[in-house]
Amino acid sequence: MKKIKGTPVSSGIYMEKIKVLERDNEIEAKKGLGAEAEGERAARAFSLAKEQVEKLKAEISGDEALIFDAHLEMLDDPTITEGVQGYIDQDYTAEYAVFQAKNDIKEIFNQMEDEYFKARSNDVEDIMMRVLNNLKGKSAEEEKNNFILVTDELYPSETLEMDFRKIKGIATLRGSKTSHTTILANNFKIPALISIDSVDLSEIEGKLAIIDAINGVLIVEPDEETKKIYEEKIKNYEEANEELKKYIDKKAVTKSGKELKVYANIGSEIEAKTALENGAEGVGLFRSEFLFLGRNNAPDEDEQYRAYKAAVIMMAGKPVIVRTMDIGADKQVNYLNLKEEDNPQMGLRAIRISLKDKPLFKTQLRALLRASYYGDLRVMLPMIISVEEIKKTREIINECLDELKKEQRHFKMFKLGIMIETPAAAIIADELGKHADFFSIGTNDLVSYTLAIDRTNNDLSSYRDDYHTAVMRLLKMIADGAHQNDIEVGICGAMGADPKMLDYYLDIGIDEVSVSLGKILETKRNVIEHE
Numbered sequence: 001m002k003k004i005k006g007t008p009v010s011s012g013i014y015m016e017k018i019k020v021l022e023r024d025n026e027i028e029a030k031k032g033l034g035a036e037a038e039g040e041r042a043a044r045a046f047s048l049a050k051e052q053v054e055k056l057k058a059e060i061s062g063d064e065a066l067i068f069d070a071h072l073e074m075l076d077d078p079t080i081t082e083g084v085q086g087y088i089d090q091d092y093t094a095e096y097a098v099f100q101a102k103n104d105i106k107e108i109f110n111q112m113e114d115e116y117f118k119a120r121s122n123d124v125e126d127i128m129m130r131v132l133n134n135l136k137g138k139s140a141e142e143e144k145n146n147f148i149l150v151t152d153e154l155y156p157s158e159t160l161e162m163d164f165r166k167i168k169g170i171a172t173l174r175g176s177k178t179s180h181t182t183i184l185a186n187n188f189k190i191p192a193l194i195s196i197d198s199v200d201l202s203e204i205e206g207k208l209a210i211i212d213a214i215n216g217v218l219i220v221e222p223d224e225e226t227k228k229i230y231e232e233k234i235k236n237y238e239e240a241n242e243e244l245k246k247y248i249d250k251k252a253v254t255k256s257g258k259e260l261k262v263y264a265n266i267g268s269e270i271e272a273k274t275a276l277e278n279g280a281e282g283v284g285l286f287r288s289e290f291l292f293l294g295r296n297n298a299p300d301e302d303e304q305y306r307a308y309k310a311a312v313i314m315m316a317g318k319p320v321i322v323r324t325m326d327i328g329a330d331k332q333v334n335y336l337n338l339k340e341e342d343n344p345q346m347g348l349r350a351i352r353i354s355l356k357d358k359p360l361f362k363t364q365l366r367a368l369l370r371a372s373y374y375g376d377l378r379v380m381l382p383m384i385i386s387v388e389e390i391k392k393t394r395e396i397i398n399e400c401l402d403e404l405k406k407e408q409r410h411f412k413m414f415k416l417g418i419m420i421e422t423p424a425a426a427i428i429a430d431e432l433g434k435h436a437d438f439f440s441i442g443t444n445d446l447v448s449y450t451l452a453i454d455r456t457n458n459d460l461s462s463y464r465d466d467y468h469t470a471v472m473r474l475l476k477m478i479a480d481g482a483h484q485n486d487i488e489v490g491i492c493g494a495m496g497a498d499p500k501m502l503d504y505y506l507d508i509g510i511d512e513v514s515v516s517l518g519k520i521l522e523t524k525r526n527v528i529e530h531e
């Protein structure tokens with residue numbers, strides 16, 4: 001039995017086998033068993049891949065099945081098979097041959113101007129990784145099991161490809177409390193630890209473990225006694241969660257009658273369903289940039305429209321606040337061709353990119369205006385520091401409105417709010433409030449910028465003080481700025497769910513908190529039980 005300490009960032013307890021996330025960044029260029037034997041291994045892996053894809057195709061229907069047809073064609077495509085054979089003929093292992101051929105073909109696709117071929121590069125990655133897994137003997141069955149994911153660090157784009165239903169715990173060597181992986185773990189109610197003690201990852205692969213993200217420990221190969229104790233703890237934890245369900249349909253009103261609406265933070269339209277099931281009274285932050293990550297081109301207007309519309313329809317009349325694309329800092333995409341920056345946290349990010357790349361911004365705004373027709377959609381702008389940015393955005397929205405009118409499309413103007421997550425915005429909140437329809441405080445960034453602490457640098461965690469007087473004063477200034485202008489003010493950063501802050505929020509007149517999916521019911525209970 002080995003106890004590895006870590007910092008809990010998403011609570012919960014679970015017992016499951018560990019899976020170490022491997023990144024196939026490199027495969028050693030090794031000579032194999034000879035061209036004939038390696039060729040046979042590759043052929044078996046390809047034919048198994050075909051069987052697997054056929055099976056997946058049979059399980060689903062409609063447009064989604066088409067993607068599997070494309071995968072099947074690729075598995076027979078001579079560019080791919082001959083590419084692999086070329087390396088095998090040079091006596092390399094089948095693994096190296098598949099890996100190299102994949103890189104060669106992706107390189108060719110990426111160089112093509114045509115967006116269609118660029119997008120195909122992801123499909124090549126997908127099928128070749130399947131073949132590679134087959135070569136490594138990872139069975140489909142194994143891929144289906146639940147696991148505790150352990151890795152050095154998890155990047156936002158990687159998490160997009162994961163099936164979160166199978167991940168029963170996350171433990172990372174690095175990471176930070178406000179990183180987007182932490183946010184996702186919270187959203188999916190996955191117990192998570194960051195900054196775990198150093199450990200040889202290959203030694204713990206496949207071992208049974210308990211992740212205790214309440215006490216901050218990962219116990220690898222627990223002995224019988226520990227297992228028994230934890231089985232009881234897990235049962236109690238699950239029962240407590242069950243107990244919280246009674247708050248699902250209740251309004252979040254304190255005993256003295258003050259209301260603090262509890263909304264949910266989501267990263268995709270699918271999560272709107274979970275938000276509703278967990279009693280959310282609205283969506284206070286739809287992080288639209290998650291639609292843009294982990295791909296080779298930006299989603300077009302129709303794709304975005306479908307995603308926003310789905311969330312709005314799912315929330316059935318409840319407000320859905322979509323934040324415009326917040327790319328930059330720890331959420332990078334390569335297709336925008338942004339320059340590398342020395343200080344990305346304070347660089348070209350969020351609204352700054354949107355205002356610089358007008359066609360990109362217009363695509364998003366048009367999609368939002370169209371989706372707004374179907375319910376109470378509201379839009380907010382990230383990283384605002386000036387009135388000018390809101391005015392420019394309104395001008396661009398007006399252009400979009402004119403276009404949509406001419407095109408005779410269904411659309412509706414939305415309420416346009418802003419995120420207050422820079423000290424500059426907090427200090428001029430009274431001014432900004434004249435031009436915005438609502439405020440939402442992004443405490444993750446606000447604390448970071450106020451205290452000059454890089455939110456991704458965990459070595460600075462001892463400096464991060466959410467309760468710093470400077471932060472408290474800024475929160476009050478923001479709330480006052482909103483009230484002077486008769487607009488609502490919410491909190492969508494992680495501090496929104498902090499029970500220790502509840503008194504203060506009610507005092508300064510915060511109208512709404514938007515919290516991760518895993519914290520909705522707990523927050524509702526805290527409000528309802530508050531005097």
Ligand code: PEP
Pocket residue numbers: 285287326421441442443444445446492493494
């Ligand atoms: C914030 O900064 O508090 C926030 C909600 O935005 P994000 O965490 O996505 O930067």
Ligand code: MG
Pocket residue numbers: 382421442444445
């Ligand atoms: Mg932010």
